[in-house]
Amino acid sequence: MIALLASILAITLRAGTSLIYATIGEIYTERSGILNLGLEGMMLMGAVSAFATVYYTGSLLLALLVAMLTGVVLSSIHAFLSITMRANQVVSGLSITLFGTGFASFLGQRLGPESNGHYLIGLIGNKFTPVKIPFLSNLPVLGALFNQDILTYIVYLIIPAAWFFMYKTRAGLNLRAVGESPQTADAMGINVSKVRYIYTILGGTLVALGGAHLSLSYAPGWTDNITGGRGWIVIALVIFSMWNPSRAIWGALLFGGINAIQFRLQATGTTISAPLLNMLPYIVTIVVLVLMTWIETMNKKVGAPEALAVPYMRGEK
């Protein structure tokens, strides 16, 4: 029983890591008032670029850097379109996802070595492996927390840091001000566009890192649609966490947990049909959304930034 719990917890954390990176990234982006629906595309691009890098150089660090750079480039496009060009943010985000999905698939069939027909699919590269922390990793059940890869350990640090930065620093206050009321923030002397650019790009960087975790650790290698809709689930997780980085953990654990249970059930050969089991994350997402929306109408406020997805132009109401 204890072994089973430990293994479920271990898989939950492994599956949840990429979700947490992306959730925290999108929370920061949305807090500045920019809605980025391009997550699915950015995660895929992060995953493919990271895997291609690690395949050729063997360097995991370089792979992470390349993935982050990919995130910077794609989120800059979104930032430019939605901040400078005041484009519709929903459509801009969708186009990042459409482009990212197509381009990642293109790269997956082009970046590989000639011997593999230029395909990246089916290749094996370097990957992150769990690092045991002495003593702690021997704890019953909770030991699973301390037998993870480095990217998961970084998550333990990022969550409190992201919370502290948002609620306890001047810059975090400015960020929240810009997302709640850009007019007031502008009057306070905050450069609204600059803040929105910074956090859209920072968010995109974290999202792409989440994608890189998939191809470097969770499911090492490259397959088309390696994300399987995680980019969209993350958008629901942002709502689930009420735009608070410290709560990002719960959503990620919930969905990581669903993955873990699917894993276990399929391994033990269950009578529940596989498609039904695979539908679970998507159906749970819808249920979570309905619940969160219902709570919002009851309590009036869940924490959505007031100016989310509203372009800001000086002197225009």
Place this chain on the structure above:
Amino acid sequence: MRLVFEKRNSVSKKAIVLVPVVSFLVSLILTGILLIIFKTNPFITYSSMFVGAFGSWINFTETLVKAIPLMLTGIGVGLAFRLRFWNIGAEGQLVFGGVAATWVALFWSNFLPPFLVLPTAILMGIIAGALWAGIPAFLKVYLKVDETLVSLMLNYVAILTAQGLYYGAWIDPKGMGFPGTKLFPKSAWLPRFSGRAHVGLFIAILLGLVMWVVLNRTKWGFEVKMSGHNPRAARVMGVDIGKTIITAILVSGAFSGMAGAFEVTAISHRLQQGLAIGYGYTAIIVAWMAQLNPIASLFVAVLMAGLLVGGDQVQMMMGLPAAMGIVLQGMILFPMLAGSLFTDYRLKIITKSTKEEAA
């Protein structure tokens, strides 16, 4: 001197036509640069894509085969977008339509008179697509749940449902384990007129025209436009926005459901892998590039279908990934979105003298 954007009083007519055309050219150039990076000649690539899609009648019929579902889903998505209802679930609505049509074709043909099998299959496809789209619409109107995520999540649910059926309950017992249902009876086949191009084309074109008339000449069309453009004014005028959203989204889903029914009854003649190949997502590009105009959607659908078929061609002829066509499609929206600023705003140069004039 500095540059500022000034809101236009009315949308620029010239920009409406120019922006999509220029956007397409920009996307060709950007993708061309990409091709050069991958040591491929963009001119040869583009010309073989063009020949592959439009070079002969046979190739063109293949383009039409892909254009039909894009026309229908594009019109449907465009209708939803008019209401600022972000239905990105056309893919799932299409698949669900295909599943429903399959159900009729496989199990109702025993007791329905033969001439009724096909119409019933298509009708059930339409209803299934509408109902699948109805879920996010009802959740949005009655519970204010975000429609973007719900409609997208339902894509996965629909695709997995279809998979569950053609791998499981509906699998052809004589198919040697090949995932797919058995072949439909001939009475459930939608007639083709040339190659694989089928009569769904004429239905799609007709529906595009009808949709344009409905949007521009009827009270309901006016209410749809009004509710999307200026909901406050619409409410003042007594428009029931919730009802408008639900009816419009049911129609939106019906279009995609019909597309799915056509795919199984005219192309594959069975339910199998390959029904969900992204038409519902490309529909977003079709709708936006056509500026949500149903007649323009018909033409844009042919262009996008050409990119898909052209992409397949360069894969066969030049060994380039077929995703090439999808990359080109994905690139189009970026310049399009940047350009939309110029339809709503005009660039104004402020110098000292204009400032004084204003004073």
